[in-house]
Amino acid sequence: MAVSNPDVTGHAPSVGSRGRLTEISDDLITQCMHCGLCLSVCPTYALTGLERSSPRGRIRLMKSVQDGIIPVSGTFEYEMNFCLDCQACQTACPAGVKYGELVESARVLIESRRKGFSLKKFILTNFVAGKKGLRVAAAVLRFYQKSGAEKILLPVLKVLMPGLYKRAGMLPCMSDKFAIDVLPEMLDPKGEARGTVAILTGCVMDAMYSDVNIDTVEVLLENRWRIATPTGQVCCGSVSAHSGDIELAKSLAVRNIRDFEKTGADYYVVNSAGCSAFMKEYGELLKEDPQNCARAVEFSARVKDFSEFLYETGYRKPTTKLGGVVTYHEPCHLVHAQKVSGQPRAIVNEISGENYRELNEATWCCGSAGIYNVVHYEEASKLLERKVENIRACGAGTLVTGNPGCMAQITAGVKNARMDVEVVHPATALNRLYKSDRKT
Template structure:
């Protein structure tokens, strides 16, 4: 067993064996929808994991490719009637892949670049300046032709950067409006902090308007989601410990997050650090405090701050790491329904991933673009004025696909819409 590249999955045998091969998950799986191959489906991947553990298959480049095409969207968990927990299976498999499989030079280079920049806001700020200077020119076909294909999504997906967006800073403490209901720690994120500082500012304003004192510790780092979802568990554990320590010091009642992928990872800290006696209990206590911002607002009950009218058709896009991974679907809709004048419009194939999926749209650009095109198109068919969602990756992915297709709707974070409704700022 020691030479078996899949040996670390042995503790998950019971999870794998829960799969009864019924295939209900197949139509829900975006990679299967695109390729039509069993090997790119949840059932096929679980079969490959078991075959690897039993020594019936090796970790060949082809086998790895089928794990790499998994978006980690967890639509299969939602669809599975047998309650198969796919998340720990794919996370452990990805860790095994990174330990036992040697990637090509280009793949290694890209992954190194991503892991050494995305979790570090100060490094990302440096990368933001070329984006600012190039402006929309960075998407010109002439410039893109000069860039190796593998690296083009870094330019096409990157957000529009302005001096204002780069200099947005969330206050370390935002006092509650009126009587204080709770003390909330705000996770400011990495991509969110660098490129969507205005979303963090809006989050602090909305929570404060609803009676929360908001604490955004300036020393906080990355939550580790990027590493956790890409097979870099040790890196994720290091970030997790630091995050727990920071928010313990802040002495908050709950920890709020406005990025679905980060929230889903932080709710898993208890599991991630379960074998570390010094941290297991602290990680579990932290995870139990984590709330997505819409989850927290719904938990606070009916809106306290008056909402201004917004006459708009709004399509809500369920981020996979909010809907599938955290089961949070109703709360965002509930808080949106408190905005007078707003019409929530239904969207077809709402359970299918937009193709963002952490770094998937950077590592698997062809599949991600196709999923982005499909998502932008079904959103367009719903004829919305605005598309709102709860994850910066989804915003960038849908914006990019909508721009390419010439769709006119704007894509916003849900708190930007709530903030506009509370402050009366024009949003259309």
């Protein structure tokens, strides 16, 4: 089917040097002409006012490391990890500097120099990328939340470990079951299928929002797509790559390519913006892997974010509309990394009708950014406060957004601010309306 591209940002998705990430690409660094047009969109620059916390300043730090003027540890390491990797600077840059690749290269460089045990690497390898570890962690957290232990422990943490208490309060309710455990390998829609889509159930999405995965499947079925759920799928690898563990990310990508290929699906639909952004880059990630590079390019070409896919292939418009004031927050890895903005906006506009109200600074990072809100809790909280104030000003009762990190972060923010705002994924919003249509 021919598709229109309602890209409002006007930039092509980034491609570049991910295949050789043991050094920072000089070609990418020298593209920066130091104009400073990226400074006004940078959340960390807004927080500190320091040049070194801006995209331009960080690129200068990278150049200084390359030239041997400063070491990899210290300020360089701090600033590379203080960056949210939101890629707002990439959207703003008139020179097309691929900042996302630069900062990820810098993180790989940092991790490659690290000696000894790394707790971050241990957690990412075993509890995010490792399927068994993720299940154990999800089961423990579920027990903690549902057994009443949370109610007993939180007041204790508040006194003894206030830092951990604040972070624990941001944890969303864990799902009762993983969607991947209940979905059949293949599901046929009613009537003739338009084609087959394979879905990524994800790690964070399935552990915390498995209902969104079910809504995604139901919406796709409603629109007459046959659904394949690859059972051997693993974490997409984005959290590992963004944290500097590129080899782990590559091995996860290869496993996913193998498993998704087996389905014979026409498209691979992903409902988590961070994951779809990364899976679209598998071709780049594996470009120096002779065994997998061609398959990776083919794989990435089939990846579509959920709202991008629905909008571009066409979907049944529900007759019922969302009630109350509805707004939309743009996940960084959808708007900046994938340049997908017009498509989800068009859907949210359609299903809200007159109830839609624009969110001021909709593209400004909410502070979630993978594990940023855990590692840089104070700074992430300031970004969240800014987001919450914009939501308050817009008067929304429903906020739609398509990334589990943003959903969890903003839900915690409005809850702390005692605001009556429901944060929902576009798939959930649409599925509710389809169900409501069926009743009327």
